[in-house]
Amino acid sequence: METKIINKQDLAKLIDGLISAGARTVAPVKVGQMHLFQEVRSPAEAVFDYFLARRSPKEFLFPQTEPIFSYTRQKDSVKIHPVDMAFPRTVVFGLRPCDAAGPGILDALFAWDYEDKFWFNRREQTAFVSMTCAQADHACFCSSVGLSPDAADTGADLHLTLLDDGQRYFVEAPTGKGKKLVSEFPSLFKPATDSDAAARGSAGEKAKGLITRKLDLSNVKQWLGSHFTDELWERLSAKCIGCGACAFECPTCHCFDFQDEATPEGGVRCKNWDSCCIDNFTLHASGHNPRNIQHKRYRQRIMHKFKYYIDKFGKTLCTGCGRCSRQCPVTLDIAEVLENIAAKAASGS
């Protein structure tokens, strides 16, 4: 893998350079007490000394809401107006390895048989620059789903690790897109020495040590396959209020809805984030709802992430970022649910 060094001033110049080149440049920005990924107009807006953004950067490939076509209507005729599916070059800085893993997990879903060009056209235009974690908390469990807080290759195009001196980042370029970004701004990237590589190694070890929550998921999928009905579901998810916050912050939740906004003259259809935990997700027009009670909806969330998606697309639909636990208004902790399942699986119950 190509490796380089970039110092903090040059990282600011890189951001500046991309803004000047017309790229939509996104970074964590402090908004009130939280950090959010937002487009920045100057490098000074970007905050890299931070924990994790409130929402994953999924929205830069798959916005919370977007028009998929509009139309105008006259007496007996309708004219459809396609939306522009060419998207601007975008570079997202400062995401964590867990967030960088999200898009690669979702590619298979957005590609099978029918390609969602809203996703893939943006994907082609977007580069991700991830950073080794500097903080973690009890909700983090990335290492239990095969990721790591210092991993360069979870899906980012460039990965940056801040070295001991606090001034220089060790740069890894795992993809062609990342290498191209380096070659576009050659003066900003300096050669990395063997001692830099060693320093990156120890910084990575330090980051790995931040993750204290270790889950044994080895038997979870198998248990889920034979426990669609189990007392655990109701017991653990009775407090779920079905707000959907978990899905909206998740890097891998992909369920969506269509809604029409219309006047008699015309309208627009939008594709909006949705969640299997919201009560009308499977509600039929007839009033029948196959998931008529909250624990059935929460069960779908766990089943989809830790069994169905793996069976279907070969990947766990979770990056262990912990957002759904951290931000849940009723402190429903996904890691605790998984721990309970693992314990049941281990005890054969």
Add this chain to the structure above:
Amino acid sequence: MNSNGNQNIYQPKLIRVIDKIQETPDVFTFKWRFVDEKENEAFDFKVGQFGEFTVFGEGESTFDICNSPTQKEYNEFCCRVVGKVTKALSKVEPGETLGFRGPYGGSFPVDKYKGSNMLFISGGIALPPVRCVIDYCLAKRSDYAGLTILYGARTVDDLVYKYMLKDWGSRPDVKLVTTVDPGGETPDWKGEVGFVPAILEKMNPSRENTYVVLIGPPIMIKISMQVLGKLGFDPGRIYTSLENKMKCGVGKCGRCNVGNVYVCKDGPVFTYSEILALPQEDI
């Protein structure tokens, strides 16, 4: 892999309603053609596939294409008025423009059925998704052995496709049994009176060289399955079509996911043995 190039898979094509038939007080059939003639020539689908139909300004709903692909002049869908889109549809008149995406989903294996007896069992508004198979078998009549149709509804008024029932009933090469729920009969009703599974039991069909297409309300399916089980039918030879709530129709939006399948893409046609292998959600 994908076949849609740079197309927007969520954008409908325009279709025009060319005829509307009121089947029952709250069920309507719509006959339609694409507005663009070239689309009519290019359009093809398989027996049992569905479409996403847009009423502009109201939304999009999922309906089966309920005619056989051997019928080329126009296509049909049928719906009961229950929600926002179907209420709007009930007011749509011939000449008006709707949107269509499709055809989507898998189909009934009509080639595999060749040479076999076919037993069609259906209730209420579920005759349209069965009818596409019936029409196909009738269009290729010599490819199939005996055709038996059992269809029931709550009342005589609620029977859809009365004109087709008349036609099927008059054919010597089709055995048609119609029934209405007890109390749903009229003085001049000549069919059976009783729930579909009870009539099925009375008919005592042979499982020999027979495939079953069974679509109806969940309770009718459940009890009919018990009867077919008693009669020795193999669940692997019983086909149904699931009607989960869908939005995208192309395996992305997650709404119709049950177990390891996305009903829109992996179904909607399943054998009963495949359904028994799914988590038993109340679908």
